[in-house]
Amino acid sequence: MQFMLDFIAVGLGPFNLSLASLLQQKSKLKYLFFEKQAQFDWHAGMQLPNSMLQVPFMADLVSMVDPTSPFSFLNYLKAQQRLYKFYFLEQPHIPRKEYNHYCQWVAEQIEHIQYLSVVTEIVPKYYGFEVLVIQGGIHQRYSCRNIVLGAGNVPYIPQCMQTLIQSYPERCKHSAHYLEHQPKKLQGNVVVLGSGQSAAEIFLDLFDRQYQFDQVSQPKFNLNWLTRANGFFPMEYTPLALEHFSPDYSQHFHCFDDLNKDLQLSKQSLLYKGISAQTIREIYKKLYHRHLAGNDLATHLHSQSNLIDAVLTEQGKIILIFQDRVTLNQFSLDSDYVICATGYRCPEFKFLKQLKPWIKTNPQGHWNISANYAVEYAGIGEIFVQNMDMYSHGVGTPDLGLGAYRAATIANQLIGYALYDLATAPQCFQHFDPLQNPQVQVIQKNITTQHHVHAQHVEDLVKNVNFKAQSLNTQHSQHQQNHQQYSNTENSL
Numbered sequence: 001m002q003f004m005l006d007f008i009a010v011g012l013g014p015f016n017l018s019l020a021s022l023l024q025q026k027s028k029l030k031y032l033f034f035e036k037q038a039q040f041d042w043h044a045g046m047q048l049p050n051s052m053l054q055v056p057f058m059a060d061l062v063s064m065v066d067p068t069s070p071f072s073f074l075n076y077l078k079a080q081q082r083l084y085k086f087y088f089l090e091q092p093h094i095p096r097k098e099y100n101h102y103c104q105w106v107a108e109q110i111e112h113i114q115y116l117s118v119v120t121e122i123v124p125k126y127y128g129f130e131v132l133v134i135q136g137g138i139h140q141r142y143s144c145r146n147i148v149l150g151a152g153n154v155p156y157i158p159q160c161m162q163t164l165i166q167s168y169p170e171r172c173k174h175s176a177h178y179l180e181h182q183p184k185k186l187q188g189n190v191v192v193l194g195s196g197q198s199a200a201e202i203f204l205d206l207f208d209r210q211y212q213f214d215q216v217s218q219p220k221f222n223l224n225w226l227t228r229a230n231g232f233f234p235m236e237y238t239p240l241a242l243e244h245f246s247p248d249y250s251q252h253f254h255c256f257d258d259l260n261k262d263l264q265l266s267k268q269s270l271l272y273k274g275i276s277a278q279t280i281r282e283i284y285k286k287l288y289h290r291h292l293a294g295n296d297l298a299t300h301l302h303s304q305s306n307l308i309d310a311v312l313t314e315q316g317k318i319i320l321i322f323q324d325r326v327t328l329n330q331f332s333l334d335s336d337y338v339i340c341a342t343g344y345r346c347p348e349f350k351f352l353k354q355l356k357p358w359i360k361t362n363p364q365g366h367w368n369i370s371a372n373y374a375v376e377y378a379g380i381g382e383i384f385v386q387n388m389d390m391y392s393h394g395v396g397t398p399d400l401g402l403g404a405y406r407a408a409t410i411a412n413q414l415i416g417y418a419l420y421d422l423a424t425a426p427q428c429f430q431h432f433d434p435l436q437n438p439q440v441q442v443i444q445k446n447i448t449t450q451h452h453v454h455a456q457h458v459e460d461l462v463k464n465v466n467f468k469a470q471s472l473n474t475q476h477s478q479h480q481q482n483h484q485q486y487s488n489t490e491n492s493l
Contacts (some may be wrong), residue, residue, distance in 0.1 A: 003030070003143075004030070004127065004128075004143050004144065004145065005030045005031055005032060005142060005143065005144040006029040006030050006031050006144065006145055006146065006414065007029070007031045007144055007145065007146035007147065007148055008031065008032055008033075008034065008129070008131050008142060008146075008147055008148070009031065009032070009033040009147075009148040009149075009150060009153055009412055010034055010036070010119050010122075010131075010147070010148070010149050010150060010151050010351070011033075011034070011035060011036075011149070011150040011151035011386075012033055012034075012035035012037075012040055012107070012113060012115075012150070013042065013150055013152045013230075013356070013386075013387070014042060014061065014103060014151030014195060014400060014402045014403055015150050015386035015387050015406065015407060016033060016148065016386055016407075017040065017103055017106065017107060017110070018061040018062065018403045018404050018407040018425070019148065019150070019386070019407040019410060019411060020107075020110045020112065020113065021061045021062050021069065021071040021106055021110060021163075021407075022035055022061075022062060022065070022066065022069075022112065022404070022407055022408055022411050022419075022420065023411055023414075023415075024071070024109075024110055025111075026411075026415075026419060027050045027415050027419065029415065030415060031112055031144075031414075032112050032113075032114055032142065033112055033113045033114065034114055034116070034117040034118075034119050034131075034133055035113065035115050035116075035117060036115075036117065036118045037115060037116075038106065038115050038116055038117075039115060039232070040100075040103055040104050040107040041100065041104075042099070042100045042103055042187075043096065043100070043176065044100075044179070045099060045175070045176045045177040045178050045179045045180050045412040046096070046175060046176060046178055046179065046198060047096050047097045047179065048096075048178075048179070048201055048202075048205055049097075050201075051095065051096045051097075051201050052094065052095055052096065052276075052401055053094050053096055053099050053400075054093070054094045054095055054197065054208065054235075054276065055093070055399065055400050055401050056092035056093060056401075057073045057074075057092060057093070057094050058073075058092075058182050058401075059198070059399075059400040059401040059403070059404075060072055060076075060099075060400075060404075061071035061103065061106055061403070061404060061407075062404055063404065064401065064402075064404040064405055065404045065405055065407075065420050066404070066408075071106045071109070072470065073094075073102055076102045076106070077104050079105070080105075081399070094252040097404075102374075102399065104237065114135065116135065116136065117133050117134070117135045118133065118134045118135075119131060119132070119133050119351045120132045120133065120134055120139075120152075120350075120351055120352075121351050121353070121354065122147060122351055122352060122354065122355055123354050124354060124355060124358055124379040124380070125143070125247070125380070126380060127145065127380060127381075128143070128144055128146065128380050129143070129144050129145075129146075129147055129381055130142070130143055130146040130382035131143075131144060132351075133146075143191055144381075145381050145382075146381050146382045146383070146384070146414060147381070147382070147383045147384070147388060148384045148386065148410060148414075149382075149383065149384065149385050150385075150386035150387065151349060152387065153198055153344035153345055153346050153347070153387070154345060154346075154347045154475075155174035155175075155176045155177075155342075155343075155344055155345075156342050156343045156344055156345040157174055158193075158310075158340065158342060160305055160307065160308070160309045161307075161310050161338070161340055164310055164312060164318065164338075165340070167283075167312075168312070168318075169181070169251075170183060171318065171336070171337055171338065172318065172337075172338045172339075172340070173338075173339060173340070173344075174339075174341075174342070175194070175198040175199065175202055175339055175340065175341035176344075178198075178202055178339060183337065183373070185220070186206075186209065186220060186335070186336075186337055187220060187221050187223045187336060187339075187417075188221055188222070188334075188335075188336030189221065189224060189333065189334055189335045189336050190206055190221050190222065190223050190224065190335070190336065190337045190338075190339075191220045191224045191225075191226065191320060191333065191335045191337070191338045191339070192206065192223070192225045192226070192339050192341060193226055193227065193307060193338065193339065193340050193341060193342060194222070194227055194340065194341030194342050194343070195227035195229040195231075195233070195273075195274070195275070195303070195345065196273055196274065196275065196341060197229075197274070197275055197276060197279065198341040199225070199227070199237070199275075199341035200232075200275040200276075200279045200280070200283060202278065202339055202341055203223070203225050204279070204282065204283060204284065204286070205307065206223050207283075207286055207299065208222060208286075210223055210299075211290075211295070218296075219295075219296055219298035220334070221298070221337075222298045222299070222300070223298060223299045223300070224299075224300045224301075224302070224333060224335075225299075225300070225301045226301075226302045226303075226305045226307070226308040226322065226333075227302070227303050227304075227305065228303075228304065228305060228307065228325065229303060229304070230303060230304060231303045231304075232275060232280065232301065232303060233270065233274050233275070234270075234274055234275055234276065234277040234280055235270060235271070235272070235273065235274030235275060235276060235277075236270045236271050236274070237276065237277065240429070241271060241431060243427075243428040243429070243430055244268070244271055244394070244395055244396065245271075245395065245396040245399045245401050245402060246396065246427050246428050247402070247405050247422070247423070247427060248426055248427050248428045248432060249394060249396065249428070249432055250394055250396050250397075250402065251371060252392045252432040252433055253393055253394035254392060254393055254394075255369050255390075256432060258362045258363060258364055258366070259283045259364075261391060261392070261394075262364060262391070264394070265390070265391070265394070265395065268395050270396075271395045272395050272398065272399070287299065302322075304324060304325040304326055305323070305324060306322060306324075306325050307320060307322055308321050308322065308323050308330070309321040309322070310338075317334045317335065317336065318334070318335040318336070318338055319332050319334055319335070320332065320335050320338070321335070322351075340358055342393075345386055346491060355377075355379075355383070358377055358378045358379045359375055359376065359377055359378075359383070360376040360377075360378065363387075364391070366391040366392065367385070367388070367392070368392075369385060369388075369389050369392040369393070370453065372409055373385055373386075373389060373406055373409060373410055374413070375433055382413070384410045384413070384414075386403075386410075387412045397443045405422065407418040408422060409422065
């Protein structure tokens with residue numbers, strides 16, 4: 001058995017890279033980060049020329065907990081001799097390519113990272129964990145006391161599209177692989193599925209390619225954009241809404257019961273799903289200018305269109321079958337090229353097979369995760385999670401702005417003391433809990449009193465109903481007497 005490591009981290013996305021940056025030469029911990037890729041490369045298939053990060057540059061790997069770190073984005077700009085250029089840009093959001101390059105710059109300086117390392121199994125042991133890794137075709141075994149899971153999510157592909165994507169990757173692909181093996185000549189019907197930021201950015205790219213950036217007079221292909229959503233709506237991005245991506249709200253959300261957590265998430269989709277307002281304006285502007293010029297739009301947008309099936313014909317056409325969610329009418333669309341911008345999901349990691357029986361889940365099937373991002377684990381050692389905690393900590397889970405805070409929280413627990421002083425004062429102007437308002441008074445509930453009051457209320461209601469009934473009977477008798485008197489009088493006339 002090899003020497004004991006304090007922890008092993010699986011995966012090297014931005015969140016685990018944040019943890020590695022915060023721990024770099026800060027402790028005597030022994031640890032390794034395993035990454036299956038040859039280098040850090042974040043969303044390589046979606047680094048379009050004009051695509052921007054959806055969070056400000058302060059949401060880098062370290063700044064929100066350690067702004068003086070040598071691994072901050074501002075220090076990266078200084079190293080690139082680009083500080084004044086960025087300063088004059090006066091723009092808080094940075095290109096996605098630049099963020100990726102910044103992360104690569106950091107990763108090159110970090111120790112304890114092993115690339116081309118595929119974790120195949122994590123085995124519970126009396127001392128913690130045994131981690132099986134394939135490195136350069138050689139099977140290795142490592143021992144550690146704790147695990148940090150940051151393997152990330154994988155593309156979600158509709159069931160009816162999975163076979164086509166596997167069999168015809170040049171014709172069908174997920175947005176995550178959009179820039180990989182792009183066909184040089186697109187023709188026929190090109191279809192984009194989805195209504196998020198990735199779908200919108202791909203639509204813009206394809207829209208420009210239709211007329212080869214206005215170099216030709218006729219469109220090279222037709223462009224169809226369909227989504228099952230109710231519309232092509234903007235993502236909520238106002239300051240008070242953004243406070244839901246704070247440690248305050250994550251802690252507040254964690255206190256909900258499991259059913260209420262699921263309910264809240266179902267109502268908050270526009271906080272993390274949708275398109276930036278700027279991108280929507282850019283799309284509309286391009287549509288308007290093309291229409292103004294009198295060119296064929298060759299573009300069709302459909303919302304509330306649910307994809308229910310996909311078939312490849314003998315002629316090589318991909319027939320997509322939809323159902324309108326309002327009218328329930330079904331319709332088909334012959335397609336030559338399909339991009340599924342359908343989001344991501346947390347996969348069933350095979351290397352966790354032996355751990356799962358030891359991990360406690362709630363009735364909804366989600367892992368029980370503590371406020372400090374530790375899984376409720378029955379074995380020896382701790383298992384911490386990165387970006388697997390939306391159902392326990394809320395909508396801020398995948399947001400880069402909370403990455404450093406979560407990484408610092410995990411780092412403090414791995415070290416055993418508060419290496420990073422995490423803010424305890426409120427970080428938001430709004431109160432997520434009414435009791436945070438000193439003017440609010442708690443109303444004490446007395447079940448016995450409530451029951452007595454309720455019973456008395458029911459009794460009073462019954463008495464009131466009986467009284468009204470007696471009154472009505474009296475009125476009815478009187479009415480009958482009056483009616484009889486009237487009738488006698490009428491007959492006598």
